[in-house]
Amino acid sequence: MCRKFILGSPLKAIETRFNVVTPPRLEWEPRYLVSPGEETLVITQQNPRELCLMKFGMTPYWARQPMNLINARAEGNRNPGNDASFRGGKSVFLKPAFKRPLVTQRCVVLADAFVEWSSVNGLPYLIYLRDHVRPFGMAGLYDIWVNPETRAEHHGFTILTVPGNELMRRLPATRMPVILPRGREISWLRSSGHLTEILRMLEIFPAEKMNGYPLSPLFDQATPVTATQLKPAGDSIYAGAVQKILPHRHWGHKQKSAGDTTWRGNE
Numbered sequence: 001m002c003r004k005f006i007l008g009s010p011l012k013a014i015e016t017r018f019n020v021v022t023p024p025r026l027e028w029e030p031r032y033l034v035s036p037g038e039e040t041l042v043i044t045q046q047n048p049r050e051l052c053l054m055k056f057g058m059t060p061y062w063a064r065q066p067m068n069l070i071n072a073r074a075e076g077n078r079n080p081g082n083d084a085s086f087r088g089g090k091s092v093f094l095k096p097a098f099k100r101p102l103v104t105q106r107c108v109v110l111a112d113a114f115v116e117w118s119s120v121n122g123l124p125y126l127i128y129l130r131d132h133v134r135p136f137g138m139a140g141l142y143d144i145w146v147n148p149e150t151r152a153e154h155h156g157f158t159i160l161t162v163p164g165n166e167l168m169r170r171l172p173a174t175r176m177p178v179i180l181p182r183g184r185e186i187s188w189l190r191s192s193g194h195l196t197e198i199l200r201m202l203e204i205f206p207a208e209k210m211n212g213y214p215l216s217p218l219f220d221q222a223t224p225v226t227a228t229q230l231k232p233a234g235d236s237i238y239a240g241a242v243q244k245i246l247p248h249r250h251w252g253h254k255q256k257s258a259g260d261t262t263w264r265g266n267e
């Protein structure tokens with residue numbers, strides 16, 4: 001499951017990374033932690049060269065009331081045990097809520113990292129990509145629901161998930177978002193993509209290209225979340241230096257104070 005993620009990159013860094021522009025009407029400030037029901041930046045299949053704002057939580061256009069679906073299982077009803085070695089077909093398209101969006105309404109959800117909770121001790125972990133890879137894109141679907149009473153439009157997205165890789169199993173956690181390798185975002189948004197090609201992109205991201213560290217159990221109790229609350233509260237999952245998720249002005253600075261064994265910047 002992916003129910004909270006981090007996006008603190010400034011617009012300029014996002015524009016450069018994904019080769020997109022920010023429309024004049026869009027007003028957005030980094031909020032670090034993105035939770036269900038909150039607006040954040042995505043890139044849609046209809047406007048692949050432009051950023052837009054959507055709420056985390058999708059309601060199908062045909063629904064009579066809000067559903068706010070935050071995740072969509074790539075395997076659909078298959079693989080109930082979340083087996084990472086599952087090689088059966090991906091049947092997310094069999095779900096009525098995701099059938100049409102998978103073909104015509106795909107999106108890239110932008111993130112610097114995501115948060116997952118251990119199923120054993122309940123502690124939150126910040127999971128990120130190694131080698132300074134941020135922001136990155138997660139595979140998403142979106143829809144536009146019209147409130148039958150107010151006629152107001154609600155633009156919302158859901159994040160596709162797959163079984164957790166080895167790093168996620170160490171928490172342990174059984175699911176993770178579909179992380180799109182750099183360059184694959186264009187293919188994910190391509191309108192001419194065949195269903196077989198689309199489903200083939202719903203793969204488990206390699207564990208060796210990721211890392212993570214525990215956060216304070218109370219990291220999200222005070223809102224809005226600040227960079228200070230995203231500092232490590234323990235050792236990284238894979239041995240080595242921890243890559244802190246800090247404001248962009250700090251990235252790339254390798255500063256070390258007396259008694260501090262955690263580097264700022266790349267691992």
